[in-house]
Amino acid sequence: MQVTNVDPGIVNAPNRVAVTLSGVPMAVQSVTAVGGGVFQIQFAVTQSFAGWQVPLVVCVDGSPSLAIQVVAQ
Helix, strand or coil: CEEECCCHHHHCCHHHEEEEECCEEEEEEEEEEEECCEEEEEEECCCCCCCEEEEEEEEECCEECCCEEEEEC
């Protein structure tokens, strides 16, 4: 997933980033700068959601994003 408007320091400290799907914490694997203030967050889906549409939230330093709906397998 890609995010904007975050502290670029998350690239060197991905432990500052948390991702949840339907409230369930997922394992953040890496954060990379894509360019132009865009960052890519890679995370492992550690629970099956059987293709349901669920809310995804990204938190940086405990500050959550708005939830977006994604289809999760």
